[in-house]
Each structure stands twice: as C-alpha cells, then as structure tokens.
Amino acid sequence: MKDLLSNYGRFVIIVLTIAAGIFVPSFISGPANAQDSGNTSPSPTPTPRPTATPIEDDDPLIVETELVNLNVRVVDRNNRPINNLPQTEFSIFEDNVAQTIEFFSRSEVPTNYSLVIDNSGSLRSQINEVIEAGKIIVDTNRDGDKTSVIRFVDSQNIEIVQDFSTDKEEVKESLETQLFIEGGRTAIIDAVYLAIQNVSDYERGADDHRKRRAIVLVSDGEDVNSVYSQKQLVDLLRESDVQIYTVGFVRDLSDKGGFFSKSSQSKARSFLEDLATQTGGKAYFPATVSELPNIARDIASEMRMQYSIGYIPTNNRDDGTYRNIKVLIKDGPNKEKRIAVTRAGRTAEGRNGQPVLQRSN
Numbered sequence: 001m002k003d004l005l006s007n008y009g010r011f012v013i014i015v016l017t018i019a020a021g022i023f024v025p026s027f028i029s030g031p032a033n034a035q036d037s038g039n040t041s042p043s044p045t046p047t048p049r050p051t052a053t054p055i056e057d058d059d060p061l062i063v064e065t066e067l068v069n070l071n072v073r074v075v076d077r078n079n080r081p082i083n084n085l086p087q088t089e090f091s092i093f094e095d096n097v098a099q100t101i102e103f104f105s106r107s108e109v110p111t112n113y114s115l116v117i118d119n120s121g122s123l124r125s126q127i128n129e130v131i132e133a134g135k136i137i138v139d140t141n142r143d144g145d146k147t148s149v150i151r152f153v154d155s156q157n158i159e160i161v162q163d164f165s166t167d168k169e170e171v172k173e174s175l176e177t178q179l180f181i182e183g184g185r186t187a188i189i190d191a192v193y194l195a196i197q198n199v200s201d202y203e204r205g206a207d208d209h210r211k212r213r214a215i216v217l218v219s220d221g222e223d224v225n226s227v228y229s230q231k232q233l234v235d236l237l238r239e240s241d242v243q244i245y246t247v248g249f250v251r252d253l254s255d256k257g258g259f260f261s262k263s264s265q266s267k268a269r270s271f272l273e274d275l276a277t278q279t280g281g282k283a284y285f286p287a288t289v290s291e292l293p294n295i296a297r298d299i300a301s302e303m304r305m306q307y308s309i310g311y312i313p314t315n316n317r318d319d320g321t322y323r324n325i326k327v328l329i330k331d332g333p334n335k336e337k338r339i340a341v342t343r344a345g346r347t348a349e350g351r352n353g354q355p356v357l358q359r360s361n
Contacts, residue, residue: 067102067310067312068310070241071212071241071343072280072309072327072340073306074329074339074340075341076332076336081301081302082338087101089330090309092309092311092325093327094311094313094325097315099314100311101310102310102311103309104307104310108304109212110211111142111145111146111213111304112145112146112213113212113213113216114149114198114199114216115147115175116152117134117151117152118219120186121184122252123181123220125289126249126289132293133293133295133296134296137296137299137300138175140300147164147165148160148162148163148202149171151179152188152190154184154185154186154187154225155190157184161178161179162174164203185224186220187226187227188222189229190225191217192217193236196237196242197236199213212304212306212308213240214245217244217275219249220250220252221250221253222267235347237278238278238344243281243303243343244278245281245283245284246275246284248272248283249286250269272285277344280341280344281302284298321347322347323348327342
C-alpha cells in the first residue's frame with residue numbers, strides 16, 4: 001500500500017514532459033485539501049516579541065548570511081559547451097549590483113536528480129521509449145550521483161516509485177516494473193512542485209555547494225488537474241536551486257488557437273520552456289520517439305558539464321523579495337560570444353509548505 005510522505009523539500013528534478021499547458025499550481029497538501037476550499041484558517045495568535053538584550057562593546061556581532069549557489073552552463077553562439085574557463089572570466093550581479101564570488105569549481109560534482117514521468121493516457125504510445133531513455137540517463141551516472149523515479153497521473157496519484165539510489169540496476173528495474181499507463185486528468189504542476197521540494201531537501205547540509213540538483217520531466221505538457229497554481233510553482237522555482245530538463249511530446253496536441261487564446265500545443269511548449277529557462281535547464285521537443293536516445297545522452301552531459309559558483313549576497317535582508325541574477329562572461333578570442341545559462345533569480349525567503357507525495361511499496 002501507499003504511505004503518505006510529507007515535508008519534502010527542494011531537489012533536482014529531471015523532467016521529461018510532453019508540452020501543452022499550464023504553468024505551476026501549488027502542490028497538494030493532502031487529498032482532502034484538494035477538495036475542501038470552503039474552510040477558513042483560524043487567525044494565528046501573535047507571538048510575543050522578545051526583549052532585545054543590549055550588546056556589550058566586547059561582544060562579537062554575528063550576522064547570519066547564506067551562500068547562494070549557482071549551476072552555470074556556458075555555451076557559444078552555436079550552443080556548444082565551453083568548459084575550460086577560469087573564475088576571472090565570470091562576473092555575477094544581483095539586482096544589477098556586482099557580487100563577490102566565494103566558491104568556484106569546474107570539476108564534476110555529485111548530482112541528485114529525479115526522473116519525473118507522466119503515466120497518463122497521453123503518453124501511452126511513447127512510454128516504452130521513455131523508459132529506455134531513462135535507462136540511458138541512469139547508465140551515465142558517476143560516483144556519488146543519486147537517482148529517484150516519480151510517476152504521476154492526476155493530483156492524487158503522484159508517487160515515488162524509487163527513492164534516491166546510487167544503484168543503477170535498482171533504478172532501471174524500477175523504470176521497467178513501476179511505470180504503467182492509467183486513466184486520469186494530468187497534474188503536471190503538482191508533480192513538478194512536489195519533485196522540486198523532494199530533491200531540494202534530500203541530503204541538504206553543510207556541503208550544499210558539492211551537490212547539484214535536477215529534475216528530468218517527461219510529459220505532453222498539458223495540465224488539467226493540478227491543485228497548485230502556476231504562480232505558486234513560479235514562486236517555488238525562484239526559491240530553489242533545482243535545474244529542470246523537460247522532454248515534451250507536444251505534436252499530438254491541438255495547434256488550433258482561439259481569437260484571444262493560444263493553442264494547446266503552443267501553451268504546452270511555452271510551459272515547458274519556461275520551466276527550463278527559469279531554472280537554467282533545457283527544453284527538448286522530439287518530433288519522434290527515435291530522438292529520445294540522443295536527447296537522454298545530451299541531458300546527461302548538460303547536467304554534469306557545468307560550473308558551480310557561489311556568492312554571499314551584499315543584500316542579506318530576508319524580506320521575501322525577488323532578486324534578479326545575471327552571470328556575465330568575458331568574450332573569448334576574436335570576440336567570441338560566450339553565453340551563461342543559469343537560474344533567472346532567487347527569492348530571499350524560505351518556504352514552509354508541506355506538500356505530500358505517495359511512496360510506492
């Protein structure tokens with residue numbers, strides 16, 4: 001039977017998605033909450049403000065700060081990776097204010113990632129090839145890499161069928177035996193929301209800069225049943241250091257739009273592209289399933305061929321505001337243009353959400 005698993009935090013999700021749809025609803029706090037919108041929350045009791053203790057002249061003043069971690073891919077104009085740049089070539093800006101780089105690494109670092117796979121009827125004709133593509137990604141795992149597998153259908157059928165593991169054969173067996181198509185109204189936003197929290201919180205500790213977190217999402221991109229809203233998902237993306245790679249099978253979606261509305265295909269493609277762009281990942285839209293093996297190898301390479309960069313923000317106020325992040329790189333020889341790909345920004349505030357994932361027995 002399935003147990004409820006709560007308090008999942010941020011994590012790296014690899015998302016293979018069939019694009020069509022919506023962007024992010026907030027995740028499910030429980031099956032009952034998905035239906036019950038009429039209850040009002042009780043007013044919280046104010047917490048008494050503690051009396052401040054004067055600081056003596058000899059007491060040290062301690063200011064808590066947080067290292068902001070960035071995973072940065074660097075490409076040229078032809079989207080070819082550039083992997084041999086020194087720290088001196090990089091500049092980081094937060095809200096247009098230059099930041100000092102405190103941590104820099106060009107070496108491969110362990111990656112925790114989740115394969116998040118749509119098991120609704122819209123993926124019926126592609127599911128076998130998707131499973132094989134997942135195996136290709138898993139086979140590229142290096143020492144220290146850990147993979148989990150999440151299957152989803154509707155908002156009440158999202159489950160972890162494989163916990164994070166370094167055992168490649170164990171993960172591949174889960175892909176083969178635990179993924180199956182069933183009816184339901186697809187809840188992509190909810191699945192991504194929970195996957196982000198799960199991968200973000202897994203092994204969170206003092207060595208955060210030594211871990212990369214990602215999601216690979218496979219779906220048609222059309223959301224019809226999520227509890228979380230697009231805004232809630234966007235807010236979570238801004239607070240996470242999880243990269244999302246999307247694989248969207250959007251060709252079977254309707255390309256007919258209304259006078260004032262986009263087509264299902266166009267909305268799905270935009271949704272999947274936004275997920276990737278916001279997080280510094282990459283979106284793929286295969287024309288046929290025969291492209292999946294090469295896409296899987298490219299995702300595996302993109303996840304690992306990156307720079308890990310950290311900075312302590314000059315604005316250390318935890319005020320819940322969104323801060324834009326920009327990474328600039330000096331031009332190469334003959335004015336060769338270099339382009340940095342990373343997350344678009346961060347929110348200077350933690351979250352206390354408690355979404356629920358099911359765990360497959």
